[in-house]
Amino acid sequence: MHDLPYAELHCRSNFSFLEGGSHPEELVQKAHALGYEAIAITDRATLAGIVRAHGAAKQIAASLRGESSGQAAISRQAGIKLIVGAHLEPVDAMPLVVWATNRTGYSHLCRLLTRGYAADAASAGDASHDGGANACVLTLDDIAAHAEGLLAGVPLAAIADAGMRDTCGQNEAIAAVAQWREVFGERLVALAEVALEGDDEERLRWCATVGRQTQVPLVAAGDVRYHERFRMPLFDALTAVRHGCTVEEVRGRLLSNGERHLHGRRSIAERFATLPGAIEQSVEIARKCTFSLAELRYEYPDATVPAGRTPSQHLADLAWRGAAKRYPGSIPERVRSLIEHELALVAELGYEAYFLTVFDIVRFARRRGILCQGRGSAANSAICYCLGITSVDPARMDVLFERFISRERCEAPDIDIDFEHDRREEVIQYVYETYGRSRAAMTAEVISYRLRSAVRDIAKVLGLSLDRVEKIAGVLDAGDGVEALPQRLAEAGLDPADDTCTRLITLVGQLVGFPRHLGQHVGGMVMTRAFSGGMLGELCDLVPIQPAAMDGRTVIQWDKNDLDELGILKVDCLALGMLTAIHRAFDLVAAAGGPKLTLATVPAEDPAVYEMISRADTVGVFQIESRAQRSMLPRLKPACFYDLVIEVAIVRPGPIQGDMVHPYLRRRSGEEPVTFPNDAIRAVLEKTLGVPLFQEQAMRLAVVAAGFTPGEADQLRRAMGAWRRPGVIDEFHRKLVDGMRVRGLSQQFAEQVFQQIRGFGEYGFPESHAASFALLVYVSAWLKRHHPAAFTAALLGSQPMGFYAPAQLVRDAKEHGVRVLPVDVNASGWQARLEGDGKSGKRKAESGASSRAGRPGPAVRLGLEQVYGLGEAAGRRIEAARRAGPFRLPHELARRAQLDRESLLHLARAGAFESLGLDRRRAVWEAMRCLDRPECQPLLQGIQDEGDEDEEDDLLLPEMTRQEEVIADYRTAGLSLRSHPLQFERDALADRGIVTASEAGVAPEGRRVQVAGIVLTRQRPATAGGILFVTIEDETGTANIVVQPAVWQAADHAARRAAVLVVHGRIQRRGKVVHILATALEPLALVALPRMSRDFC
């Protein structure tokens, strides 16, 4: 009875959501540690966890190779083999475990699962489905149709548990096995599984009988649910989550012990001692399964290539043609050589089809007039620039193609494209149409348990009352880790040392990071070959596809990292609100008689724009409107496009953590000399004054200063990334520092560079990406400077977006002299628009200062979308109905636009009838009258159109005070054009010693002040060590508050959530930037305002 070779064939990971208690990686590693020959990951109807298991197995193999090359003494087996399989529960037959023996079998398995999910979506229709979690519905026939290349095992325990172990049950079990035997023939086995339930011997005997009678060989298996015994409580808790009740309530359905873990081989041998051959059989099966995920070959989508040309030639044609268009004179020599270099590399790696595919998508968007722009590392490519995918000119920028595609890293290039927010769906549907649903799908995103969701689920199943659960979830901050939990529990009024809490903390700690369900990646699309001779080539041969929660979308079962691991290409079609706003602003400018602008025709390098940016007057401008950016702008004083690129990149966690911001600022202001250790480094860092600010620079530095190859440099960047693995960093550290020392650089410099590179990780911007964004920064700033009204209207029409709510955008516009007109049923469209001064504005467009010079520019008319509660359809109907003439009475509006009572009341409450001479209350009064009157019903319209007014002219409704009006404005539209709510409280506030924001702004350093204001934003940047940045606003302006974690903790619940806040603090001045360092926070209940802050924490 010794350690027989063994392979575990029935093993569910946590990707069988709520039916497994360990990560696939843990299972693989543990199985390896126990010396298993192979392990099959057989999740329930999904292959979502397979790639991770594959990665773990690969890593084990790699480390073994490393070991064996270094020290031959350690002679373990060659890693562990991963078998791809699935646990299936068909609707009309007994459960089944299947394993893929070869590529054909794998492909059948993918198709089978795809079919199951599609069948569920079809049968459920759209009725009973309330979310993405759909099931895989399979029948015996489905499985039979896809049986080729698969091995199957019937888990007999599932039958035995159902109380079928008497003779009659035995016959049924025999029938069930026989049924599967008809499908799989010789490829069927029966899984004998026992778990110390007291009658193991009888069970095994029973299994043996069934096996003998059906002539199906018996195989030892474990029905494993977690890798180690200690996960049993977690698994029990997950079972309770699955049943939606507490552990106590579900205790009858729990497994009675913790035996479903991976066992040592000796104890397995003991357990199956009475079933000779069963263990050997498991190894036998494992050896038959030769398929490995490494065999997967991604089939690139076919591009539309003209007859007689190869894709490679076609791409070259397009690139050169594009280059000729981009550089009308002659193509610069540098660019020419870049293009040649890139084309050669692309051809070598066979990525032409990918480029052509992306080009096709971009071309479609252009044709439809959808603004789009590539971002990210793709902007490092001259080809992408020539194809129009990106807009960063390689002639002006120093591009690093290796950041995009490198030979060393056999990894797919990654092109991200931003589309207008509300039109991206068109692009996605185009991709589906062009490539077909069997060949294109969205990338999945594995939604994992985070602290809050884990606490919710675990606390519920531990029997905490729901309000307690909500309470705990409520006190959790988004940035909290598991280690913060005890403190949070105490805050929620629980004793962290109490038994239940200890259990909660332990289980939550284990659960965080578990996959919860498969979501849909924001924009990643995977496409595969459009047509192929053989069957292999459709996407569902590669990976199962399932319908997404969103109509008309399908999702593959793998996420972005899985695709990277397997080298599969995807295109990220992202949505960017600013592109929508810019497009809208262009349209508004053109409609008002201004020039017809495009991204490319906006006048470049306008000093007036830079002047405005340097004043930090950037509310609404893309990227640089945040508080951190705005406090940087006056120090940086951008004066040219490249400064914007730096500005975008510098206020990032990477540069901040790598301590690059201050050296750069000092050098820029001339306080510190700019020096370079040698010329090679000068070439890399000169444009950023010797401070590496971009990922490319960090990588190049590794190349020129430490002798890395470009591919190694990229590995370095990845190693420092979010997925830090301790060993890898040290290896690079040594290599980097040694490399620099060899090249004569100082240890100190080397360490500094290492720290900087480390700081980048995944949080820094590549220069190419910053440049793409800087372009949008410039365009939006230009619009703000020269067409403030159109810009404001466009921003209002693209909400929610950016850092500021409509109230602040409107306020900022008014400060720039833009007239803003209230919502009115007789003037407003659904979205904000420009009004008045239409024709005359045309000529003044270029003299951007028009508004400030006192001449009225066009005014912004707020749109009906500002009215809370009004639906878009109703708003559009009002717009359409008004074409027949203005409305005179609310009920006339209701009739003509077919509004229901609620919409009418929402309009009335928002004061949208003022042009009819009806104040808010009178309008509500009138609107209420319409409710049940015949003229509101379409059938009877016209009967009592006019006259027949009640004798109500003497009605006197109490007039609203100005304060009431303002508060009603905020309540119904989120902003007021009249006044600021705090103005009315000013006297009372002054009595309490509270000063205005503008007074605080001029107070001397260190002065103690109190300010009060509406909370606009709360932000907790990851880099700030828990410091919270709060912006509050009163009638005189905004104040920037810095809240230390201790102060925030001391502040009570109401203050943390208050709409209006009183801040006690001290003035802190840094240059022109004034902060108030809070010492205490207090809610202000004087003003009954809704909470309206935008929180980024």
Place this chain on the structure above:
Amino acid sequence: MSRIMTIWLPRWPVQRRLLEWPELRQRPVFVCRRERRGVMTVVAWAWATPPRKAGASLPQPGGASRSRISLSGIQSGMSLAEAMAVLALSHGSRACHIAEVDQDDPAADLAALENIARSCRRFAPIVAIEKPLPHEHGGPECLQVDVTGTAGFFGGEGPLVRTVVWALAARGIHARAAIADTPAAAWAAAHHTDSLHAILPAAVSQPWQHRAGLRKRHCRWAVVPPGTHRQALAELPATALRLDAIVAAQLRDVGIQTIGGVARLPRKSLASRFAPQLSQRLAEFTGERPEPLVVPCSGELPTASQTFDFSLLLRDTTQDDLMAVIERLLHECVAPLAAQGKGVMSLQVRLERSQSAEHREACAPAIIDIGVFQPSSSAKHLAELVKLRLARMRMPREIEGITVEVVSVGAAECRQRTLFGEAAEASSSQVGMLMDRLSGRLGRGAVFEPRPMADAQPEHAWAAVPPAARGSRSSLRSRSRSKPGAKRSQQDDIGENSSAARMTASMAAPQRRPTWLLPRPVRLETVSVVGSAVDQTDMSSGPPVWFCIGAQRHEVVKAHGPERIETAWWRGPTVRRDYYVVETSTGARYWIFRRLRGGSSSGPGFAAASRLGGEWFLHGTFS
């Protein structure tokens, strides 16, 4: 001209609980309702005696004033979590720890309110309970008393309201009361007695108030002089008309805030613009439309009583005589119910005591409450239960009458009667009767039935359940209040369902466990195990070779197992055992287990029962 007094018992659901369990006065009490999706909303809440220095612990300046704001910030309809947050804010998280959270029980609230109503009949014959609004959040909290012409007996309306409030206060009930011309006006006035003082100084303020040194804002009563309520109450908020939230919001939208404001609106437009409730309530307020008082009709359920012409001295009366009267009364009550196919679920027998002068204070009747497990229409059976109770109770000296009142009824099981009386009742009803008798004799808390529970740990695999828990006997259960520690006692639906599933599963292998377990597992001191080398990883060791129970040595000839149990981590230390069925050389079969070593991997919070483990226990024998 009628005069109506409204008595408002604010936060009645909480007050009722405080009356029943005065110890709760020290703690914040929340009465909550479970809404859909399991969210708990506060129906009513109170903290009768909050700690004095509530504001002292607050770090902020102005904390004291804030705590007052915050506490009044808890409103009915709020979610419990939100309310707790407010409470924690004003009184610290300890307040949340000690808070008592109870599920609402409208039936019990109403029943208790009816009792108050009955006791208020001493002020006037017609005492009604307010009709709840259809969408209102809580149950009724007001009594409406028609005091037309009766105030004179109490020295006028002012003294009358005062007496009512003080009489209730003497019983520990906080009440506010007001008298006005219409029920609606009285309702409005009772809810705003504080602010009425400012409005009606001359009319209402009475000399005794100044004597008592009452501050105005604590004034708990008001009298609106006849014919003046339209003007006097005009400044009260419009919500004092008792309006739905929707109507109130509509009024707010057009800026109408007071009753007077509503009254000034054109009547015609009220109907066309607002829900009909508004004009109806306004008409009821002014008196244009009568608002009938709904007197709780106690006549719905049968009552029977007999009054004796002379006080009956009980020591002169045999119990049989007494029982003869009671049985007759019972029969009177049961007969009309039986005709409707109903049976009695619970009833009350009151032995009304004499109100002789010297015993004035001890005039409360002696009460026997009877509840049965199945609706019963047998007067004989009920009489038997009464008799059992009668035998155990302390009897008053003399009584003036006997009343039998049916408190609740249920559908009686219909069955064909046999020709010869009730002798051949079906066995199920006999089980019910047996239980009734047993609990009549032993007390209700002493009768249980065993029920298999789904649990892997054998001692938890069955439970002694009160037999009443079988049906929907909310009226009974509401009396046995769950103690604070056992808040979650009534959520076991799922557990019960799955217990059925588990039952069938364990039926499949009946031989594996003995029917009777020892009350506690007995430690086996001497056990010999073959090859005692314990597998470190899997903790198993195999069955014993022999073991001793007391001095008796048992040789194991056959062992079956192990059946491993690892469970119960959620209620305490993880229970980890290997069970074996062992057959000894004498042919006896025992169920023994070995406590397993706590796996080091258990992690904090999942400690095994013993660090050592390895001991053997006897847990049952097979007979």
